[in-house]
Amino acid sequence: LASVFAVSRMLTMLTDMEMIPHSHFGMPGPIREHTLVYTVVIASVLTVFFDLSRIASLGAFFYLVMDILIHWGVFRRLRHEVGARGSVLIAAIALDMLVLGVFGATKMLSDPLIVGIAVAAIAGVFAYERVFLSRWTTEREHGGH
Structure with missing residues (x-):
């Protein structure tokens, strides 16, 4: 709750x-x-x-991808501003990618459907965010709300 x-x-x-x-x-x-x-x-x-294990698997896929993207964003745009060490961020990205790869391979053997659903859902989120953010930045640049 x-x-x-x-x-x-x-x-x-x-x-x-x-x-x-x-x-x-x-x-x-x-x-x-x-x-x-x-x-x-x-x-x-x-x-x-979905049963609870599949929901947890979806959550793990989404979390790991989100964590990688947040670390990448901090590395590219904010590391100097916030004083983050690039080597730590790259190490975190590499470890997240390793865990994501191993988890994905393991799930592919035991439940390939949930891997496909996760990939499709993440791709859908990326596509939707791309459209939304392109409109959002265009509105901001032109002073709209």
Whole structure:
């Protein structure tokens, strides 16, 4: 239950920062309540289609990819500003990639369907984020909101 509220609060924060899109879908109330509903609906859909081990596997794939991307972003854009050592960031990326590779290979042997679903879902997120962020940066450059 605490995880649902934590994820919902994080989504609210990112929505308020205009980093992720938001639609009311006709619901009354503040964004905080909407993100709680979205989180519960997504969690419910996942539990209908997948058992807990598959949900955990999806979470591991998403987490490792996200961790690699965050480290890469800090390495490319923020390491001097925040005083991060490049060697530590590269080591973290390499270790994450190693774990992702081993985990992916292991899962490919035991449950190739979940690997395919994870790859497709991550690719879908990348494609959607690319479209969203290209519109977001264009609006920012032209002074729109």
